[in-house]
Amino acid sequence: MDQKRTPLFDALRDHARRNPLSFHVPGHKNGTIYTGEARDWFEKLLNIDLTELPGLDDLHQPEGVIKEAQKLTASFYQADHTFFLVGGSTSGNLAMIFAICQPGDTVIVQRNSHKSIMHALELAGAHPVFLTPLYSKQTGRLSEITLHQLKEALEQYPEAKGVVLTYPDYFGHTYPLKKLIETAHDHHIPVIVDEAHGAHFVLGNPFPTSALELGADIVVQSAHKMLPAMTMTAWLHLRSELIAYERVSRYVHMFQSSSPSYPLMASLDLARYYLANLSRKQIHEIIQSVKGVRAMFKMLPYWEVLPCEAHVDDMLKIIVQVKEGYQARDIARALERNGIYPEMVTDDQILFIFGLSPYTEMQVLEKALERLDPEKTDNSIKLTQAEMKPIQDLAISYDQMRKMKTEWVVWDKAVGRITAESVTPYPPGIPYLLKGERINKEHVKTLQQYIGQNQYIQYARDRLKEGIYVFKQE
Numbered sequence: 001m002d003q004k005r006t007p008l009f010d011a012l013r014d015h016a017r018r019n020p021l022s023f024h025v026p027g028h029k030n031g032t033i034y035t036g037e038a039r040d041w042f043e044k045l046l047n048i049d050l051t052e053l054p055g056l057d058d059l060h061q062p063e064g065v066i067k068e069a070q071k072l073t074a075s076f077y078q079a080d081h082t083f084f085l086v087g088g089s090t091s092g093n094l095a096m097i098f099a100i101c102q103p104g105d106t107v108i109v110q111r112n113s114h115k116s117i118m119h120a121l122e123l124a125g126a127h128p129v130f131l132t133p134l135y136s137k138q139t140g141r142l143s144e145i146t147l148h149q150l151k152e153a154l155e156q157y158p159e160a161k162g163v164v165l166t167y168p169d170y171f172g173h174t175y176p177l178k179k180l181i182e183t184a185h186d187h188h189i190p191v192i193v194d195e196a197h198g199a200h201f202v203l204g205n206p207f208p209t210s211a212l213e214l215g216a217d218i219v220v221q222s223a224h225k226m227l228p229a230m231t232m233t234a235w236l237h238l239r240s241e242l243i244a245y246e247r248v249s250r251y252v253h254m255f256q257s258s259s260p261s262y263p264l265m266a267s268l269d270l271a272r273y274y275l276a277n278l279s280r281k282q283i284h285e286i287i288q289s290v291k292g293v294r295a296m297f298k299m300l301p302y303w304e305v306l307p308c309e310a311h312v313d314d315m316l317k318i319i320v321q322v323k324e325g326y327q328a329r330d331i332a333r334a335l336e337r338n339g340i341y342p343e344m345v346t347d348d349q350i351l352f353i354f355g356l357s358p359y360t361e362m363q364v365l366e367k368a369l370e371r372l373d374p375e376k377t378d379n380s381i382k383l384t385q386a387e388m389k390p391i392q393d394l395a396i397s398y399d400q401m402r403k404m405k406t407e408w409v410v411w412d413k414a415v416g417r418i419t420a421e422s423v424t425p426y427p428p429g430i431p432y433l434l435k436g437e438r439i440n441k442e443h444v445k446t447l448q449q450y451i452g453q454n455q456y457i458q459y460a461r462d463r464l465k466e467g468i469y470v471f472k473q474e
Contacts, residue, residue, distance in 0.1 A: 001075045003276035007065040008269040011056055012048040012262055025051050025259075050262045059084060059260045060253050069269040076276050077202055077212055079237035081245055083252045084268050085220075086260045089196045090116040092220035092236040094123070095251035096192045099218070099243055100162035101126045103399075108153050109164040111388065112142050112430045114194055115458070117164060118422060122398050122435065129157050132388040133175075139306070140321060140349060144175040147183060153391050154187055163191045167211050168198050170344065170428035171351055172314025174208040181215040190217040190242040197314070199235070200226045200275065200356060203283060206310040217243050226316065227356065229271035233264050278356065287315050289358040294318055296366060302326050302374055303350070318352040329453060331374040338368040344427045347453065394436035401436055401471065410467040411448065414439045417470035424458040425450060439468070 022029045031039065031046030052058045057066035066084065074082035085092045093116040101107050103125030109117065111130040121128045131153060136143035145165065154160060163184045168174045181191045193211040195201070199221035201210035212219045217240035223229035238248050297305050303320035307313075322328045332345040344351040359365075395418045396404075406420040418438050422431040432450075433443050450457060451465050461469045 001072050003072060003076060003273065005068075005072060006266075006269050006273045007072070008057070008069040008262075009266040011065045012050065012266050015050065015053065015056065016047040024053065045263055048263055048266060051259070056262065059086075059256065059265065060258065066265065069265070069272075073235060073268070073272045074237065076272055077210075077235075077237050079212060079219075079239045081238045081248075083236040083238075083249070084260075084265050085234035085236055085252070085256065086232060086264045087234075087256060088224075088232045089114070089194065089220045089222040089234045090119075091255040092234055092252070093117050093194055094120045094255045095236060095248060096218045096220060097121060097126070097164070098124050098251040098254075099248045100190055100192060102161075105161040106157050106159050107162050107164060108150070108157065108160050110145055110166050111392075112169070113164065113166050114196065114429050115422065115424050115431055116429075117166075117194060118431055118434060122401075125398050127393065127397060129153055129160070129391065129393050130388075132390055132392070139171065139173055139319075141169070141171065141173075143169065143173055145180065147176070147179050149390050150180050150183055154183070154189070156391065158187070160187075160189055163189060164194070165191060165211075165216075166194045166196075168195070168208060168314060170197060170430075171319050171349075172197060172317035174198075174312055174314075177211060177216075178209075178214045185215070185242075188242065190240060192216065192218040193220070195219045196222040196234075197225050199223050199271075200316070201314075203275065203278065206287060206315050208311055208314065212237055212239060218248065223268055223271045226314075226353070227271040228274050230264050230267040232261075233268050233271070235268065274356070285358045286354075286356060289360075289362075290315060290318070290354050292362060293352075293354070293359055293365065296362075296369065297352075300369060300372070302331055302372070306349075316354040316356070318354075320350050320352075322348050322350065325376050326374055327377055330377065331372070334372045334374040335368075338371050340365070340368055347449070394434065395438040396436055396471070398436065404471045406469050407472050408461075408463060408467055408469050411444050414444055414468050414470065415441055417473075420469040420471050421460045423447060423464070423468070425455050426458045429458075439470070 026049060028034055028046050031043045034042060050056060057064035059066055070082050070084055097120035101124055104127060106127045106129060109128045109130055111132045131145050131149050133142040134144045167177050184191045193216040195211045198210060201207045219237045221235050223233045223235060224231045236252060294305055303322050306319045306321055308315055322331060328345050328348055328350055332342060332350060335342060342350050343353045419433050419435060422435045423433040424431045
């Protein structure tokens with residue numbers, strides 16, 4: 001297919017150029033009704049913020065330009081089918097979980113999955129069996145699911161209906177995925193992958209191999225994370241002999257808005273076009289510019305730049321390990337004071353993400369880095385990590401949780417109790433403590449450290465500083 005086409009964007013642009021009279025939704029009437037100064041910012045975009053008009057197709061019944069745009073994307077990624085998502089990877093993760101299981105079905109799940117995976121499992125009433133990644137000294141994180149773990153889980157739970165994996169992790173690190181997929185397929189079990197941070201892996205060298213190319217049945221990608229696409233845009237790719245298209249399609253539509261945003265969908269059309277038309281020369285220039293920033297970062301005394309291995313780590317991500325005597329959050333605040341905003345800060349690492357274009361602000365960056373003034377401290381904090389079994393499930397089922405009452409307890413009384421709500425540091429949006437998980441001393445210690453460092457935490461209840469909601473004991 002002709003990857004130089006942008007059928008959906010072209011249709012929206014052509015419609016706007018006709019200066020049509022709007023007697024339809026949305027109520028801003030092609031941007032003519034809007035508030036004060038904001039109109040100057042939104043005006044051009046509002047001209048294509050349209051609805052299902054003749055010639056603009058319908059995401060829930062694609063037969064024209066949306067169908068063509070999705071087919072172009074599927075062709076580029078070598079998928080059998082690609083669905084445009086306007087609710088982020090979250091909507092795709094919900095759809096793919098529902099597509100593989102019924103209430104009560106066992107699903108094998110990578111423990112450090114995004115919270116949307118956990119929400120999908122709960123909504124589906126699945127029985128999750130969690131695989132805890134091995135801790136890597138090289139990355140300083142839980143980084144790899146092993147073939148031995150998966151084989152053991154499949155032996156213990158032969159009734160499993162699917163395997164849910166995350167590849168790469170938030171930091172762009174991958175692990176040997178192909179053998180895991182092949183092993184699951186040997187058991188006639190589909191593998192679905194949250195590849196939110198890997199939409200650009202299709203470009204090949206020097207990036208890791210994409211999950212779809214490695215044989216995954218469903219892959220969900222956040223286009224907006226690493227591509228020039230608008231926030232909330234994502235794709236779901238399907239290429240499987242184990243999962244029916246009709247089932248996936250049904251749930252994709254159920255979890256999508258009935259009024260999808262045309263600017264978001266056009267953004268997906270354009271992001272695919274941008275990616276498909278990058279030359280090898282341009283990719284080389286991008287990587288060289290990132291290497292230039294890495295070299296600049298290596299000159300600073302506050303941190304060490306972690307190595308980046310081609311085909312294993314995402315070359316567009318730089319992770320720095322903060323040295324003893326400094327705190328990552330102090331350095332992040334110093335960066336922000338000088339106009340530099342990293343993607344994520346942990347207790348001892350900072351993540352910087354680059355786009356798919358050569359970095360052009362080298363001199364501005366260099367001068368900003370020269371002005372950094374982070375405070376030295378004797379209170380460098382390394383978070384305690386709770387010990388987790390390589391293979392584990394929840395203390396109680398989701399069905400049981402629905403029938404149980406909850407109560408709030410102080411932290412001193414929380415050990416041994418079962419948490420009633422997940423506790424999720426954000427970013428990266430990976431629950432540290434899962435709803436239905438039994439709380440241990442390490443959980444309490446680490447969460448109190450998070451709270452003490454003012455780590456942003458998503459929690460559906462209140463008073464997390466003093467305690468936590470748990471299920472009442474019968």
